[in-house]
Amino acid sequence: MAGAGGGGCPAGGGDFQWCFSQVKGAIDEDVAEADIISTVEFNYSGDLLATGDKGGRVVIFQREQESKSRPHSRGEYNVYSTFQSHEPEFDYLKSLEIEEKINKIRWLPQQNAAHFLLSTNDDLRINLWHLEITDRSFNIVDIKPANMEELTEVITAAGFHPHQCNVFVYSSSKGTIRLCDMRSSALCDRHSKFFEEPEDPSSRSFFSEIISSISDVNFSHSGRYMMTRDYLSVKVWDLNMENRPVETYQVHEYLRSKLCSLYENDCIFDKFECCWNGSDSAIMTGSYNNFFRMFDRNTRRDITLEASRENSKPRAVLKPRKVCTGGKRKKDEISVDSLDFNKKILHTAWHPVENVIAVAATNNLYIFQDKIN
Amino acid sequence: MEVQKEAQRIMTLSVWKMYHSRMQRGGLRLHRSLQLSLVMRSARELYLSAKVEAHEPEMPLPTGRSPDPRLHPPREPEAAAQAAPPDGEPPSPEPMDTQETPRAEETPSRCSPRPAKAGRKRRSSSLSDSGDTGLVPSKKARLEEEEAKETPSEVPDRLQPPPAQAEGAFPNLARVLQRRFSGLLNCNPAAPPTAPPACEAKPACRPADNMLNVLVRAVVAF
Numbered sequence: 001m002a003g004a005g006g007g008g009c010p011a012g013g014g015d016f017q018w019c020f021s022q023v024k025g026a027i028d029e030d031v032a033e034a035d036i037i038s039t040v041e042f043n044y045s046g047d048l049l050a051t052g053d054k055g056g057r058v059v060i061f062q063r064e065q066e067s068k069s070r071p072h073s074r075g076e077y078n079v080y081s082t083f084q085s086h087e088p089e090f091d092y093l094k095s096l097e098i099e100e101k102i103n104k105i106r107w108l109p110q111q112n113a114a115h116f117l118l119s120t121n122d123d124l125r126i127n128l129w130h131l132e133i134t135d136r137s138f139n140i141v142d143i144k145p146a147n148m149e150e151l152t153e154v155i156t157a158a159g160f161h162p163h164q165c166n167v168f169v170y171s172s173s174k175g176t177i178r179l180c181d182m183r184s185s186a187l188c189d190r191h192s193k194f195f196e197e198p199e200d201p202s203s204r205s206f207f208s209e210i211i212s213s214i215s216d217v218n219f220s221h222s223g224r225y226m227m228t229r230d231y232l233s234v235k236v237w238d239l240n241m242e243n244r245p246v247e248t249y250q251v252h253e254y255l256r257s258k259l260c261s262l263y264e265n266d267c268i269f270d271k272f273e274c275c276w277n278g279s280d281s282a283i284m285t286g287s288y289n290n291f292f293r294m295f296d297r298n299t300r301r302d303i304t305l306e307a308s309r310e311n312s313k314p315r316a317v318l319k320p321r322k323v324c325t326g327g328k329r330k331k332d333e334i335s336v337d338s339l340d341f342n343k344k345i346l347h348t349a350w351h352p353v354e355n356v357i358a359v360a361a362t363n364n365l366y367i368f369q370d371k372i373n
Numbered sequence: 374m375e376v377q378k379e380a381q382r383i384m385t386l387s388v389w390k391m392y393h394s395r396m397q398r399g400g401l402r403l404h405r406s407l408q409l410s411l412v413m414r415s416a417r418e419l420y421l422s423a424k425v426e427a428h429e430p431e432m433p434l435p436t437g438r439s440p441d442p443r444l445h446p447p448r449e450p451e452a453a454a455q456a457a458p459p460d461g462e463p464p465s466p467e468p469m470d471t472q473e474t475p476r477a478e479e480t481p482s483r484c485s486p487r488p489a490k491a492g493r494k495r496r497s498s499s500l501s502d503s504g505d506t507g508l509v510p511s512k513k514a515r516l517e518e519e520e521a522k523e524t525p526s527e528v529p530d531r532l533q534p535p536p537a538q539a540e541g542a543f544p545n546l547a548r549v550l551q552r553r554f555s556g557l558l559n560c561n562p563a564a565p566p567t568a569p570p571a572c573e574a575k576p577a578c579r580p581a582d583n584m585l586n587v588l589v590r591a592v593v594a595f
Binding site: 152206260 | 379380383386390398403404405407408411412415416419495
């Protein structure tokens with residue numbers, strides 16, 4: 001698929017291929033829950049790559065510079081630092097355990113005065129923190145009803161606009177997105193824009209509400225679009241059009257007829273993330289069986305790739321994968337019933353400039369790059 | 374009829390999941406509880422509408438909670454009808470008789486594709502290459518011991534009464550589940566039906582089984 005990147009890659013036109021670069025993590029079949037990667041993020045230059053896991057540990061990788069003594073290590077990511085970021089805490093008053101899982105990592109821009117960050121671990125509130133003031137924050141969104149029995153939705157994700165520091169969005173479990181302007185009022189309980197696509201009544205099922213819940217929302221680098229991920233699809237929204245997305249990409253539509261089983265085994269609650277490439281011409285998201293999908297917004301072509309140890313030879317080209325959705329299964333296709341729902345790719349990251357991607361598969365981190373690199 | 378059975382099965386499964394979610398580390402999750410309740414409501418609405426179409430006669434409903442649901446014959450259609458609030462109104466936490474088979478207990482555990490069956494503790498591995506093992510930090514002992522008992526096969530352990538929580542999204546549901554489920558589901562049901570084949574990683578939906586052996590009172594907190 002074509003993906004315009006920086007650094008000498010051809011912009012548009014002609015396919016390039018993704019190659020295996022590196023894999024980090026143990027090969028054990030039995031995976032300790034603490035080692036499951038829960039977030040992946042490149043920094044603004046792409047020279048640093050951070051992962052967080054369920055055990056509260058953060059590992060930071062740094063890209064090696066070109067070296068004559070190690071010619072093949074150019075562009076490789078090696079461990080730069082690792083530390084225990086969070087430990088489990090116990091709130092004795094409420095008899096609640098606060099888990100140490102790293103939900104999100106966000107790198108700070110190095111050279112500006114952006115001193116604020118959003119925290120949205122709470123289902124019902126969004127707080128705004130000044131990085132130099134740690135004992136209090138601004139509560140800017142609060143959707144907790146007076147009577148909890150009237151609760152109908154929770155906040156699922158949020159993010160700042162990349163250029164307008166007063167604008168942020170948050171998504172809900174009902175599949176809606178609200179864009180808020182912090183200049184309008186201290187408590188942003190009235191949105192500036194409300195994005196929602198009408199439900200297709202023909203596809204209604206027991207699980208319609210669950211699969212419409214948005215698991216991730218991301219602004220494009222340009223700031224003109226935003227992308228949302230629900231259970232079966234990725235949608236691109238134009239910030240100037242609230243009544244429907246401008247683009248919808250089906251990630252694994254073949255699962256729609258399997259929602260009952262996916263509810264039984266809890267997979268229907270999986271929260272997939274999505275990401276943009278540096279030029280906003282392509283988007284990527286994960287699926288099951290360690291598959292991940294890329295969609296080219298210009299050519300409307302898509303590709304399914306797999307993160308697996310079997311395809312882990314250095315610079316091995318990844319072969320596109322295909323799921324057989326009915327009829328006769330062709331060679332190299334995999335049937336829906338053969339998919340491994342234990343192997344899910346929830347977290348992916350795309351280098352901000354180059355065609356280098358990091359894909360978290362349970363406790364392993366795979367790094368792929370395009371063949372030209 | 375099939376639609377009715379499937380709706381009933383999903384309702385029961387949802388109640389089980391809601392109960393089981395209290396056992397997990399961190400207790401009830403608001404988002405998950407909300408999603409489960411939405412599925413329960415959808416299933417209940419479909420069940421009731423299917424029932425109306427079947428023209429089954431309505432029977433008088435119980436006014437209060439029965440002391441022991443095992444003593445009562447299956448009455449889930451009537452109780453479901455009583456518990457169904459009009460659309461848009463907040464649901465009332467009334468008890469609802471629901472039939473359930475022990476398969477619903479075993480099924481989620483068997484279907485659960487949890488990759489971390491060996492436990493939560495981290496192994497000595499790290500994301501680094503072999504040359505970087507010196508940078509791996511040491512980890513303190515965990516606070517809880519219960520994780521060691523939380524394996525999918527140990528169903529009775531997981532049905533122990535959860536620790537009392539001062540507050541939660543559905544406090545009434547929590548209290549009633551704590552009283553009812555711990556007593557009922559620990560008992561041995563008479564002649565449980567044959568356990569279904571494992572559905573792990575098999576996305577095909579199974580046909581609904583007969584649900585006659587174990588009566589579970591479920592509180593629907595909406």
